[in-house]
Structure formats: C-alpha cells, structure tokens
Amino acid sequence: MSTTSNLGASRLAALRAELAAQNLAGFVVPLTDEHMSEYVGEYAQRLAWISGFGGSAGSAVVMHDKAAMFTDGRYTVQVRQQVPADLFAYEDVPQTSAAQWLGEIASAGQRIGYDPWLHTSAWAKQAAGQLTARSAELVAVQHNPIDAAWTDRPAPSLAPLEVHDDQFAGRAHADKRADVAKWLAEKGADAVVIAALDSIAWLLNIRGKDVSRTPVALAFVIAHKDGSVDLFTAPEKLTPAVRAHLGDAVRCQPRDGFAEALKAMTGQTVVVDPQSCVAAIFNALDAGGARIMEARDPTVLPRAVKNPTEIAGTTAAHVRDGAALTRFLAWFDSEAPKGGLDELGAAERLRQFRAETNSLEDLSFDTISAAGPNAALPHYRVSDETNLPITHDSIYLVDSGGQYRDGTTDVTRTLVIGTPTPEMQDRFTRVLKGHIALARAIFPAGTKGVQLDALARQHLWSVGLDYNHGTGHGVGSYLSVHEGPQRIAAAWSAQPGGDEPLQPGMILSNEPGYYKQGAYGIRIENLVLVERRSAEGAEREIMGFKELTLAPIDRRLVDVNLLTAEERDWWNDYHARVAAEIGPLLTDPAEQSWLEQACAPL
Structure with missing residues (x-):
C-alpha cells in the first residue's frame, strides 16, 4: 500500500469511527462550504482531506464498508491519479450522482448523514427520496463527522475586510x-x-x-x-x-x-x-x-452585467495583464528550447511578470502549468509530485489569470517547443477555428449560451472529436474568476447557466479545447465582453463579443491551409490590435522584437 493509501486509510478509519459514534451508516462529503462556493477556504477542504482529490468540483460518499468519488468529465484522469483506487470507487457525473448511488446501494434501516450547511434543500429532498425508496433515512447531522475526525483542521480565516x-x-x-x-x-x-x-x-x-x-x-x-x-x-x-x-x-x-x-x-x-x-x-x-x-x-x-466603470477597469486590467503575459511568452520562447525548465518554474516566472506590474493583488486561480501529458488534464494543478520538465518537440499549456483592483483576468495559451506534429497542428487549428467562430458570432438579444456552444465545437465534431468542459464561464470584477449566471455550455453539461440570456456588459470566456489523454492538450482562451452591435437593415437588437484578452496566439501551431479568408482576417486583425495596445508597454527591445514577429500577419 502506498503512502497516500496509508494516509487515506487512516483518515477513512477515523471518519468511520465517528460515523459509528453518531449511529450513521454513511456520510456524504461535498466540495463546498456554507455558501455553496466553488472555491473554498482551507477550513472547508473536507473532500480533499478525506480523499486526496484536488479538483474544484466533486463529492464523495463514505460507508462503513465502501466509499465512492463522484466527478464529471473534467476530472476523469485527475481523480484516478489523486484518489487511491483501493479506497474509493470512481463514479462519473452526470451519468450518476451521490444521491442516485445511495439509492442503489443503501440497505433498509440505514441512516445516511449529511451536513445541512453544505447542501441545498433540493439536494436533500432528492437524496431523501432515493433513500426512502430503499427504506433508509437521510439524517441532518448536528456536528459534521469529518470535523471531528480532522483533528488539525484549520480555523476559518479572520483576515480583515x-x-x-x-x-x-x-x-x-x-x-x-x-x-x-x-x-x-x-x-x-x-x-x-x-x-x-x-x-x-x-x-x-x-x-x-x-x-x-x-x-x-x-x-x-x-x-x-x-x-x-x-x-x-x-x-x-x-x-x-x-x-x-x-x-x-x-x-x-x-x-x-x-x-x-x-x-x-x-x-x-x-x-x-x-x-x-x-x-x-x-x-x-x-x-x-x-x-x-x-x-x-x-x-x-x-x-454579472458590468457597469461602465467596471468595464473600463477590466479593460485596463487586461491590457496590463496582457503585457505581463506577453513578456512571459517572449521569455518562454527563449528559455524553453534550452532545456531545464519545468512546470513549476514556468508558473513562478509568469507570476513574477504579473507581480512586476505593481498592481497584482493575487492570482485569480492556481496557474495550470501543464507540459506534455499533463496538458491533457483540463483542470490540472501542478505540484512537486506531478511537476514535469518542458521538453523539446512537445506542447505546453498555461491557463492563468490575475486579480487586480480594477479587474479579474483569465487566459490560456498553448505553446509548442520545437516542431509540432501534423496532428498537433490539425487539432490546434480546429480549436482555433472554433474559437474564432464564437469570437465573430453576431446574435440577437435573448440568445443563450447553450445556443452558441456548438459554434466552438463544430470543427472538432466534423472529425469525431470534442472536449468535456464548458466553452465559456462568466467572470467577476475583482471577484470570482468563475461567475454566474451566464455560461456558454452544451446542454449535457453538468454545470448550470447555459440557458441564461446574454446581456451587454456580461464578461465570459471563450475557451474551446482538445485533449489527447497521455499525450498533449490544447486550449485557446480569451475573455470577451458582450456588447451591442449595429447592422444596416437589422430588424432586431443584435449583439456580439469584444475581445478583452490581448496576447499573441502561437502561430507555429496553425495550419494556415485549414483557415478560411475570414478566419485569417480575424487572426490578423486581432494580432494587429495586440501589437498596437501591448507594444507600447514593453520597454525591452528584445521583447518588442519578439512581439512584432509574433503578431506579423499570416
């Protein structure tokens, strides 16, 4: 048994002892807090403590004789890497859920506990119904048994407002x-x-x-x-x-x-x-x-609908952030081919470039710094244990963002070191075509994100490919990098929000991707602002997207032959704007020269 399994087994034993003390046959462990937050404080990381899972969405059920983890398609690989298979079964959402699973395995008379401060009423009613059908009972606990078993649990933060x-x-x-x-x-x-x-x-x-x-x-x-x-x-x-x-x-x-x-x-x-x-x-x-x-x-x-001050602020934040990211991209292009660079080192250097703006309050999420096969994990989080070297003739994906007083940023760039394979170029270009299709979309008032999602997937679908995450999420104004209610997501997505009509002033991401398990991953992400558009003869109010993110996209991964004239025009127009707005913020001649080459027309 591995060290991870040993630790996990001892924690499961402690939890099961507490369940027995509370006369419970099992307990549901979500990844949230008393506010139904996506990202939670250290005191509320109960799922990570009991399972080792480090993703941002998931749950577990612990019974006396078995346990199971419930994650969606974003974490299919990650959960298997982090959660010991000898301790937990892996269950896929939305094909099943913790409540459904309990409705299949619970025995008559069993009492299954849940913390009412960590679940919605709708969830509790659904789970209670599943258990009642098995003559079992859902019980709201007065004291969370995880908290009793987790003896060194951190206290909630007392940081000043x-x-x-x-x-x-x-x-x-x-x-x-x-x-x-x-x-x-x-x-x-x-x-x-x-x-x-x-x-x-x-x-x-x-x-x-x-x-x-x-x-x-x-x-x-x-x-x-x-x-x-x-x-x-x-x-x-x-x-x-x-x-x-x-x-x-x-x-x-x-x-x-x-x-x-x-x-x-x-x-x-x-x-x-x-x-x-x-x-x-x-x-x-x-x-x-x-x-x-x-x-x-x-x-x-x-x-969600940003006011003019917030829009001006996030625009300024994106220019500042784009300059920091561009400096990183120029540095990376120089350093990565030399060898010796790894995921942790690249992430730290990018953080330093952002810090050098003298405006950075924090990162907006833990940087996804992913080399080779790790890039195939959409929500990968680098650690000392997973850190990979960035090698020649490979892909490196970096998804990152900053928190600034005037705005929140989130951007993904996929970079090649050396020579990409024809397959890499094909997949990257199909992702790029989907990104451009969504970026260029013009749509009537009342359009929902779910109606736009297929635009970003169409060129992958045409050759039997897809990706298992949403295409766009809302973003706050010096707030959460994932903000509702708006989303651009497929109807099958496990996450809500795709049916929210888009309105001028909303900020969303545009981030289609492709992931080849065990090999490489690709994602191109910009943040966009919904704004009103005009068109001669238009009979309805129409809207479109304005790019907020300004940073070069790696031209070496593009198969120009797969692009239409309109797509090349979009690329050239976007990079001309990047050069015009980011260029004046670069003071190093080498960085300026790199940007000029990166933004040259296709």
Missing part, C-alpha cells in the same frame, strides 16, 4: 441596497437572505482574503425592505475603515449569530435563493415560522 472603493465599483453600496429594497417591495417580501460570498462582496463594496485566489470574506447577509442590512461576520474582521464605509444602515453582527437571527424572523416573508442558500438556512427559517419565497439572489444579474 477591505473596502472596494467606488472608483472601482462604479456604484455606492447605498444605491445597490436601495435597488434590493425596491426589488423586495415589488415582490411583497420583507427581507432576502444573501449567502453567496461574491454577492455579499458586490452588494456592500467590500472584499476579503478568506478564500485563496478569490477576494471575498466569510459572511452572511440579511437585506431588508427598508434598505438596511444585517451583516454577519467575525467581529475581528471589521476595521474602523470598513465600519465607516458600511455606515449605520449596515448592522454588523457575529457570524455565529446568523442561524438564530433566521429563527427570529417569525411571520416575515423572506426570499431565499435555492441555488446559493443551503438547507440549514431553509430549516432555520422554517423553525422560526417565516414564510419562505424562493427566488434568485437579486444581486446575481446586476453583478
């Missing part, structure tokens, strides 16, 4: 609170519970450092119809500057008082978002006699 100035936010939080109050009045409701951390940050123009790579703070909010807000967060996080910024209309209360405050809302009509509010919130409101109205968090759409 930070003010997000109006010069970056574009609107005062008083105006945002007034909009929420108006929305509540229109619904005939008294208050709304806001649990999503990025929604709270946006609403109150605050940021934090409680979650790695995402500038949010651990908190809950109850917003009232009079425009006032109750903010529940650790008192240690509230500096005098933050208290002054929030003002008297925002009442600050301890985070551990949130549940009792919900129980005290007797007789009030309270709006709750079933997507971001966990089952425990519904349970507490029910217990207190509140009337629950389910509706989407009222800050979600205004947060």
Whole structure:
C-alpha cells in the first residue's frame, strides 16, 4: 500500500469511527462550504482531506464498508491519479450522482448523514427520496463527522475586510441596497437572505482574503425592505475603515449569530435563493415560522452585467495583464528550447511578470502549468509530485489569470517547443477555428449560451472529436474568476447557466479545447465582453463579443491551409490590435522584437 493509501486509510478509519459514534451508516462529503462556493477556504477542504482529490468540483460518499468519488468529465484522469483506487470507487457525473448511488446501494434501516450547511434543500429532498425508496433515512447531522475526525483542521480565516472603493465599483453600496429594497417591495417580501460570498462582496463594496485566489470574506447577509442590512461576520474582521464605509444602515453582527437571527424572523416573508442558500438556512427559517419565497439572489444579474466603470477597469486590467503575459511568452520562447525548465518554474516566472506590474493583488486561480501529458488534464494543478520538465518537440499549456483592483483576468495559451506534429497542428487549428467562430458570432438579444456552444465545437465534431468542459464561464470584477449566471455550455453539461440570456456588459470566456489523454492538450482562451452591435437593415437588437484578452496566439501551431479568408482576417486583425495596445508597454527591445514577429500577419 502506498503512502497516500496509508494516509487515506487512516483518515477513512477515523471518519468511520465517528460515523459509528453518531449511529450513521454513511456520510456524504461535498466540495463546498456554507455558501455553496466553488472555491473554498482551507477550513472547508473536507473532500480533499478525506480523499486526496484536488479538483474544484466533486463529492464523495463514505460507508462503513465502501466509499465512492463522484466527478464529471473534467476530472476523469485527475481523480484516478489523486484518489487511491483501493479506497474509493470512481463514479462519473452526470451519468450518476451521490444521491442516485445511495439509492442503489443503501440497505433498509440505514441512516445516511449529511451536513445541512453544505447542501441545498433540493439536494436533500432528492437524496431523501432515493433513500426512502430503499427504506433508509437521510439524517441532518448536528456536528459534521469529518470535523471531528480532522483533528488539525484549520480555523476559518479572520483576515480583515477591505473596502472596494467606488472608483472601482462604479456604484455606492447605498444605491445597490436601495435597488434590493425596491426589488423586495415589488415582490411583497420583507427581507432576502444573501449567502453567496461574491454577492455579499458586490452588494456592500467590500472584499476579503478568506478564500485563496478569490477576494471575498466569510459572511452572511440579511437585506431588508427598508434598505438596511444585517451583516454577519467575525467581529475581528471589521476595521474602523470598513465600519465607516458600511455606515449605520449596515448592522454588523457575529457570524455565529446568523442561524438564530433566521429563527427570529417569525411571520416575515423572506426570499431565499435555492441555488446559493443551503438547507440549514431553509430549516432555520422554517423553525422560526417565516414564510419562505424562493427566488434568485437579486444581486446575481446586476453583478454579472458590468457597469461602465467596471468595464473600463477590466479593460485596463487586461491590457496590463496582457503585457505581463506577453513578456512571459517572449521569455518562454527563449528559455524553453534550452532545456531545464519545468512546470513549476514556468508558473513562478509568469507570476513574477504579473507581480512586476505593481498592481497584482493575487492570482485569480492556481496557474495550470501543464507540459506534455499533463496538458491533457483540463483542470490540472501542478505540484512537486506531478511537476514535469518542458521538453523539446512537445506542447505546453498555461491557463492563468490575475486579480487586480480594477479587474479579474483569465487566459490560456498553448505553446509548442520545437516542431509540432501534423496532428498537433490539425487539432490546434480546429480549436482555433472554433474559437474564432464564437469570437465573430453576431446574435440577437435573448440568445443563450447553450445556443452558441456548438459554434466552438463544430470543427472538432466534423472529425469525431470534442472536449468535456464548458466553452465559456462568466467572470467577476475583482471577484470570482468563475461567475454566474451566464455560461456558454452544451446542454449535457453538468454545470448550470447555459440557458441564461446574454446581456451587454456580461464578461465570459471563450475557451474551446482538445485533449489527447497521455499525450498533449490544447486550449485557446480569451475573455470577451458582450456588447451591442449595429447592422444596416437589422430588424432586431443584435449583439456580439469584444475581445478583452490581448496576447499573441502561437502561430507555429496553425495550419494556415485549414483557415478560411475570414478566419485569417480575424487572426490578423486581432494580432494587429495586440501589437498596437501591448507594444507600447514593453520597454525591452528584445521583447518588442519578439512581439512584432509574433503578431506579423499570416
């Protein structure tokens, strides 16, 4: 048994002992926190602790005699590399789920535990139904058994809150609170519970450092119809500057008082978002006699549709970030062919280039620095154990981004060291053609991301190829690099959002890819802004995408013979803009010369 299996086995044994103490036959372990976050603080990394899985989406079920991991197509390879097969079975989502699996293996009389602070009410109802059909029972635990078994579990962060100035936010939080109050009045409701951390940050123009790579703070909010807000967060996080910024209309209360405050809302009509509010919130409101109205968090759409200040900020951030990435690309082209460079070294050098802007607050996610076969893992995360050298005649994929006060970036470039094979060029060019098709799309108001997704896949589909991830996700404004509600994704995607109509001001990624397991991976990603377009004779409002990301795409991987005249025009126009906007920010003559060659017309 490997060291990883030994550690995993001891942790499973500790958890199973705690399950026995709580009279539970099994327990469901999601990868989220009390806010249904995608990225969570160290204290909430329960799935990683029990399984070793390092991806950003997944769950597990641990029974007394078996355990299973549930991941989607993005992590098919990664989960098998990180999670010991002798301890966990691998289950594929959406073909199955933790609830479905339990509905197939649970025995009569078994009590299966779940933490109501880590699951939605909809999930709990579905899982309870599956278990009831087996004469088993879903039990909401009072104390998470993982937390009891995880003896050295980190405490939640107490990092101070930070003010997000109006010069970056574009609107005062008083105006945002007034909009929420108006929305509540229109619904005939008294208050709304806001649990999503990025929604709270946006609403109150605050940021934090409680979650790695995402500038949010651990908190809950109850917003009232009079425009006032109750903010529940650790008192240690509230500096005098933050208290002054929030003002008297925002009442600050301890985070551990949130549940009792919900129980005290007797007789009030309270709006709750079933997507971001966990089952425990519904349970507490029910217990207190509140009337629950389910509706989407009222800050979600205004947060997604960026205002002019946010658009100007993210545009500036992308130019700054594009210059840093371009400097890295020039450096990489010089250094990689010499040998001696590896994934960790490349990622660190890219971070340094971003830091040299003197504006970087953090990375927007852990850099995906992937050489050769590791590039075939869409959400690969480099570590000392997986670190590969970057070798000659191979592909290197780097997906990275920065957090700046004025914007959040996310960009992927696929680079070749030496000579690409004809197959590499063919696959890269098909991905490029899909990227260009989506970038050039003109579409009527009301169009949804799911309707555009096939544009990016068509040239792969035509030869029997595809990729197992969405084509585009929303991006925040100095917030989460993955932001809803908008997405560009296939109808079969396990992730929601593809049916959200796109609106001017939304930011999305455009990132088709191709992955050959055990060999190489390709992805081309730019962030784009939805904007209105005009056309002579148009009878409907039409929209299109403006490129925000500015950095060269590796021309050595392009088979020009596969491109149409329109696609070559797009390439040339894009690279002319890169040269014009990024060139003046480069002071090193060698970097300037490299950029000129990289942006030369095809």
